[in-house]
Amino acid sequence: MQRRDVLTGLLAGALGATMPGRAQAVTPEDSAREYQRQAMAPFPLKLIETTGDNALAKWQELKAAGQGTPVVLGGEDEHQSLGNLLTPFAPHGPYGPPLRPVEDILRDAASIRFPDDFIQRSKDSNEAAIRQFKEMLAAKPDMPLPVITESKDGQPRTLTRDETIAAMLGSGREPPLGDWPDTTDAMDGLSVVTDYRTGQPLKKVIIGLAPTDDWTTIPAILRWGHWNGCPKPEEHVAAFRSWRDRYGAELVAITSDVINLRVTRRPQTRDEALALAREHYVYCPDNIDQGVGTFSALAAALMSSDWWYFWWD
Numbered sequence: 001m002q003r004r005d006v007l008t009g010l011l012a013g014a015l016g017a018t019m020p021g022r023a024q025a026v027t028p029e030d031s032a033r034e035y036q037r038q039a040m041a042p043f044p045l046k047l048i049e050t051t052g053d054n055a056l057a058k059w060q061e062l063k064a065a066g067q068g069t070p071v072v073l074g075g076e077d078e079h080q081s082l083g084n085l086l087t088p089f090a091p092h093g094p095y096g097p098p099l100r101p102v103e104d105i106l107r108d109a110a111s112i113r114f115p116d117d118f119i120q121r122s123k124d125s126n127e128a129a130i131r132q133f134k135e136m137l138a139a140k141p142d143m144p145l146p147v148i149t150e151s152k153d154g155q156p157r158t159l160t161r162d163e164t165i166a167a168m169l170g171s172g173r174e175p176p177l178g179d180w181p182d183t184t185d186a187m188d189g190l191s192v193v194t195d196y197r198t199g200q201p202l203k204k205v206i207i208g209l210a211p212t213d214d215w216t217t218i219p220a221i222l223r224w225g226h227w228n229g230c231p232k233p234e235e236h237v238a239a240f241r242s243w244r245d246r247y248g249a250e251l252v253a254i255t256s257d258v259i260n261l262r263v264t265r266r267p268q269t270r271d272e273a274l275a276l277a278r279e280h281y282v283y284c285p286d287n288i289d290q291g292v293g294t295f296s297a298l299a300a301a302l303m304s305s306d307w308w309y310f311w312w313d
Contacts, residue, residue: 059252062209070208075192102217114279174295274296287310290313
């Protein structure tokens, strides 16, 4: 018997024991299935199953059919629950916020200037965080600080207190420009249909068919975003529309935490690519902060690939 079966049995024994005259208790598996059932009832996309190696072809077939806008929603790694995609549509109890109307999200998107508003918001947020840290440090000079390590010549080193304070006061600064790479690895294509551990196509992939002819509205329809560092739904819409108009971008996949866009026009010069890399950074900082490390590395990748990848943890 596998470990999961043993644990399931123990949970069922603990939670599912009956008493005379009482109904069988609900197991965790029953609760998970009921949660998914209730969330799926109002879920606005029709779902189609395919395989990882056929996902892009199926997406193109559905797009050509003209009966809605297809978008890849993920695969079996989502545990067949679609993960965070279902969260806005799940029951939240009497005190949960009501689902925002799509029309309200699209109205808000129309007032956003991308990337200017994103750049200003990032600047304001960084300045506020530094100001707050200075105030805390002035009130309590011996306040505990996080432990920060850096690697120099392959050897880890812990920053001193003064170095840590300097690093925290410098937080929010842009990543380095970096040298333009001699070679670059193009961004992966439709990344969400392969197992990241093995690189093999997933056996099961789910494509959603959205009731719209305008793919930029899909984040609004799904109420996707506004968790951790992920932009709000209306901010995704505004960014998508800007990139659609300038680069022929199109949404191919949106999963619990990943977006795959495909473009028909790449940046033509290094200056244009660097400007676009800065747009990507204010939209999704992890692409550099936890990814390629410099603006130049990202810009070079944007010049060499038709696919754009975004991820938020």
